[in-house]
Amino acid sequence: PLVKGYSTEMSLEVTSLGVQVHGGMGFIEETGAAQYYRDAKILTIYEGTTAIQANDLVGRKTARDGGQTAKAIAAQVEKTEAELAASGSADAQAVHKRLKAAREAFLDVVDFVAGQTKASPNAVFAGSVPYLMLAGNLVAGWQLARSLLVAQALAAKGEDAAFMNAKVTTARFYADHILAKAPGLRDSIVEGAQSVTGLALEAF
Ligand SMILES: Cc1cc2nc3c(=O)[nH]c(=O)nc-3n(C[C@H](O)[C@H](O)[C@H](O)COP(=O)(O)OP(=O)(O)OC[C@H]3O[C@@H](n4cnc5c(N)ncnc54)[C@H](O)[C@@H]3O)c2cc1C
Incomplete structure (x- = not known):
């Protein structure tokens, strides 16, 4: 859960910053920065959403033992x-x-x-x-x-x-x-x- 959950949440932060450093050009399509941001959003949703990964970390990976x-x-x-x-x-x-x-x-x-x-x-x-x-x-x-x-x-x-x-x-x-x-x-x-x-x- 840490590799999937943490890395994908951080990918959102990094790609958001990628838009920000390009300013208005980051928001519109010409730089391609916004495409990375949009693509990163799905990473926190499929293959177990972040909350489902977190449930696993709490239940099976921590509380159980x-x-x-x-x-x-x-x-x-x-x-x-x-x-x-x-x-x-x-x-x-x-x-x-x-x-x-x-x-x-x-x-x-x-x-x-x-x-x-x-x-x-x-x-x-x-x-x-x-x-x-x-x-x-x-x-x-x-x-x-x-x-x-x-x-x-x-x-x-x-x-x-x-x-x-x-x-x-x-x-x-x-x-x-x-x-x-x-x-x-x-x-x-x-x-x-x-x-x-x-x-x-x-x-x-
Ligand atoms: C582009 C794309 C490609 C996909 N590809 C595939 C694929 O190839 N194969 C496949 O099988 N599926 C695929 N999916 C489906 C994907 O796995 C699901 O969208 C994902 O599992 C989330 O389920 P859901 O959409 O029903 O959201 P929901 O289960 O309705 O979740 C909505 C929100 O509630 C939260 N939530 C739900 N239950 C709990 C809980 N018990 N505790 C805490 N929070 C909770 C979630 O974290 C989420 O934030 C794809 C989806 C997309 C958008």
Whole structure:
């Protein structure tokens, strides 16, 4: 569910940005940017909509084993955090800070999902898509952090400095601007269900 759900939701963000950077020419057809945006929209709908992927993540992938698999992944992330902390570079330190905060937010949500799905299913499923986005964000940030460590090591050996620097900068940008959103999502999921389910059905 993370690969399908998170990647396709992000494709919408990326293609929307593609329209935006072209301004009015992005909106009309001549650039072709709008076609990518339209085509990306179906990706979140077929082969299991994002909400269906999120239901799977909550039910079969998290609640069923009491969050054990999710916590095992978080433990892997924590190992990368230790490598980042040991690396000493400013970029690694910055990514470490964001990755740690995102993992801790993820673990809070895993505890909420594993602990509340039976007792309060509506409260948990109200946050299922934000949980999918938080988990996808964490895993993507983790992989980029790993790529930063590899790129730093290769750059130190004198390999393709421009390419390695781009890898490091990309990982840093992702951590500073995208991974940084994870703690906010945690709050929405763990503390925000009441307002999702607050209106009576008749209100719709
Ligand atoms: C261009 C295109 C090509 C397609 N190709 C194929 C194909 O080749 N083969 C095939 O079998 N199908 C295909 N489909 C169908 C596609 O798989 C369905 O559109 C998709 O599964 C969503 O089902 P639905 O349209 O009935 O939406 P609905 O099930 O009505 O969903 C509407 C909204 O409600 C949400 N929702 C529904 N149920 C739940 C729930 N239990 N919990 C939370 N949210 C929920 C959904 O996430 C969605 O946002 C295609 C569709 C399109 C548009």
